[in-house]
Amino acid sequence: xxxxxxxxxxxxxxxxxxxxxxxxxxxxxxxxxxxxxxxxxxxxxxxxxxxxxxxxxxxxxxxxxxxxxxxxxxxxxxxxxxxxxxxxxxxxxxxxxxxxxxxxxxxxxxxxxxxxxxxxxxxxxxxxxxxxxxxxxxxxxxxxxxxxxxxxxxxxxxxxxxxxxxxxxxxxxxxxxxxxxxxxxxxxxxxxxxxxxxxxxxxxxxxxxxxxxxxxxxxxxxxxxxxxxxxxxxxxxxxxxxxxxxxxxxxxxxxxxxxxxxxxxxxxxxxxxxxxxxxxxxxxxxxxxxxxxxxxxxxxxxxxxxxxxxxxxxxxxxxxxxxxxxxxxxxxxxxxxxxxxxxxxxxxxxxxxxxxxxxxxxxxxxxxxxxxxxxxxxxxxxxxxxxxxxxxxxxxxxxxxxxxxxxxxxxxxxxxxxxxxxxxxxxxxxxxxxxxxxxxxxxxxxxxxxxxxxxxxxxxxxxxxxxxxxxxxxxxxxxxxxxxxxxxxxxxxxxxxxxxxxxxxxxxxxxxxxxxxxxxxxxxxxxxxxxxxxxxxxxxxxxxxxxxxxxxxxxxxxxxxxxxxxxxxxxxxxxxxxxxxxxxxxxxxxx
Amino acid sequence: xxxxxxxxxxxxxxxxxxxxxxxxxxxxxxxxxxxxxxxxxxxxxxxxxxxxxxxxxxxxxxxxxxxxxxxxxxxxxxxxxxxxxxxxxxxxxxxxxxxxxxxxxxxxxxxxxxxxxxxxxxxxxxxx
Numbered sequence: 001x002x003x004x005x006x007x008x009x010x011x012x013x014x015x016x017x018x019x020x021x022x023x024x025x026x027x028x029x030x031x032x033x034x035x036x037x038x039x040x041x042x043x044x045x046x047x048x049x050x051x052x053x054x055x056x057x058x059x060x061x062x063x064x065x066x067x068x069x070x071x072x073x074x075x076x077x078x079x080x081x082x083x084x085x086x087x088x089x090x091x092x093x094x095x096x097x098x099x100x101x102x103x104x105x106x107x108x109x110x111x112x113x114x115x116x117x118x119x120x121x122x123x124x125x126x127x128x129x130x131x132x133x134x135x136x137x138x139x140x141x142x143x144x145x146x147x148x149x150x151x152x153x154x155x156x157x158x159x160x161x162x163x164x165x166x167x168x169x170x171x172x173x174x175x176x177x178x179x180x181x182x183x184x185x186x187x188x189x190x191x192x193x194x195x196x197x198x199x200x201x202x203x204x205x206x207x208x209x210x211x212x213x214x215x216x217x218x219x220x221x222x223x224x225x226x227x228x229x230x231x232x233x234x235x236x237x238x239x240x241x242x243x244x245x246x247x248x249x250x251x252x253x254x255x256x257x258x259x260x261x262x263x264x265x266x267x268x269x270x271x272x273x274x275x276x277x278x279x280x281x282x283x284x285x286x287x288x289x290x291x292x293x294x295x296x297x298x299x300x301x302x303x304x305x306x307x308x309x310x311x312x313x314x315x316x317x318x319x320x321x322x323x324x325x326x327x328x329x330x331x332x333x334x335x336x337x338x339x340x341x342x343x344x345x346x347x348x349x350x351x352x353x354x355x356x357x358x359x360x361x362x363x364x365x366x367x368x369x370x371x372x373x374x375x376x377x378x379x380x381x382x383x384x385x386x387x388x389x390x391x392x393x394x395x396x397x398x399x400x401x402x403x404x405x406x407x408x409x410x411x412x413x414x415x416x417x418x419x420x421x422x423x424x425x426x427x428x429x430x431x432x433x434x435x436x437x438x439x440x441x442x443x444x445x446x447x448x449x450x451x452x453x454x455x456x457x458x459x460x461x462x463x464x465x466x467x468x469x470x471x472x473x474x475x476x477x478x479x480x481x482x483x484x485x486x487x488x489x490x491x492x493x494x495x496x497x498x499x500x501x502x503x504x505x506x507x508x509x510x511x512x513x514x515x516x517x518x519x520x521x522x523x524x525x526x527x528x529x530x531x532x533x534x535x536x537x538x539x540x541x542x543x544x545x546x547x548x549x550x551x552x553x554x555x556x557x558x559x560x561x562x563x564x565x566x567x568x569x570x571x572x573x574x575x576x577x578x579x580x581x582x583x584x585x586x587x588x589x590x591x
Numbered sequence: 592x593x594x595x596x597x598x599x600x601x602x603x604x605x606x607x608x609x610x611x612x613x614x615x616x617x618x619x620x621x622x623x624x625x626x627x628x629x630x631x632x633x634x635x636x637x638x639x640x641x642x643x644x645x646x647x648x649x650x651x652x653x654x655x656x657x658x659x660x661x662x663x664x665x666x667x668x669x670x671x672x673x674x675x676x677x678x679x680x681x682x683x684x685x686x687x688x689x690x691x692x693x694x695x696x697x698x699x700x701x702x703x704x705x706x707x708x709x710x711x712x713x714x715x716x717x718x719x
Contacts, residue, residue, distance in 0.1 A: 008614050020664075033646075038647070
């Protein structure tokens, strides 16, 4: 092989390598003549134009390239001369799904005769797609905001309209307005003839929990489901309405006696009680139902629709308070109870505002010596007739109406102040104050108690708080932590009314308490009821072993005192030692 | 797939035939080739084989030819190709090219038959 041939071979191999390399890159390359006719192209170019090589050679690049998104040629259909005159570039979107964007560049090869042009076509879809994506995302978010705005507007219009059209926008049931019109019509019908009917006020229990745990959409779904079940469970001619929130009212017609209304209530309860699934949780809805019966209308004082609903509502409230699974019917007793409750609440509000709650003190004594160890502060409410009401008459109302906090605070402050006026013969001038479970659950309870001690200048060690077992069992962890905090400050904790509630003897060793108070019902059974006597014996013994103080309540006879002493119970209180008394002159009930 | 025919067998056939060396220069043509395309063997021997290819195919041929010698990979060997063949008078006849390559001590040899096809067949149509 001569030198020239060897050189040609070497150059061929070099060219061959370069050609192979050109085929391995991502960009599409083509070399054309001055008329843009393809003389060479690499593999990505063939892929782009989707033709075999021999079909590309000799054809113009303009006719080979795919069309743009708008259907136009990717390159202008010129005679090709312009490509060889100078470099140029353009970016174009291809008619392709997903969108592809090409960047085209052409550069003439100088001094090449005949003139040649190198075309480079780069797929920049990835880069553009990101920008597109961002733009699209922005656009979608903007549309989402607009739709949300429109939806909110629509909801407001629907609600506004619903009032006008007498329909609940969530459930499609008649709303309050629709119900009132229906009741007016029913009352009118009743006045003209004997057409008794009943109003069933149904309050969905624990609806707030569904809303809080699973969101308002889930809450709305439950309301819709409840509506459906109510419609299915009622008879033709009955009316189901939604007053709002978790309150539904069913008006049931053609009833001959009250029992039928109660049967309907039972049927409604069964219908709503079917399991309902929300997320992974199964909920069993239930109602508190109050019934107002409209039957003795002819000749009687005209009853308004408003009054009927109020009565059913009150009956429902009574059912809810009593935790009734069945319905409560509005009757005269309930009417009287409500009147009484209403006047009691009024008196309570007034007493709290005027700081006129009375605190009476009952001595706690050493059963052996009769020495006074301290006193229990017992609250009394001045009634409208000037008489004082005992706690069992108003504490429940105070708890339901969220007045227990200010009530408890006032009693605590007065009890602490009373220590200054206690009889001189008191050995350990301590004061015991009852605490409601609701108070314990209020945030900042411990701080408020300690602040009250500080304000009155009383050593916390002289304060005993009496709590019930139910308070601990309701929130065992948080209550235990709270009680431990109070005990660390020196306050002593006693379990009140022991024996009446859960009364877990096994729990006693674990509770952060200093002692227990045996309920008066056990004390009164001493020597009468053998099993109850045995319970006191066991409690006293266990507390002795655990180092807990035992105070027996309700001691009224010497025999009881003797028996308790014999059992090992050292302390107690009751009429035998002294009734709850106000501080007398000079030791006045502090205001 | 059947083995590609040898250069010898192509050369022994009746179809127009061209033989080129590893530089891409014509070594021999047969009488059929001379008769169909108008070239005399003496005019072509020692000339680049691209002389009988259309202008627009020459660069691609040279690069493909070089690539084969570098990588021994080819898109065109061993299967029929529809191409135009340039005649002595400059005219073009559409023909079926069938190219085979063989390695010898002196280097690569390329033999091809170029069978004329009816005029309506598209140039560059790849049947293979």
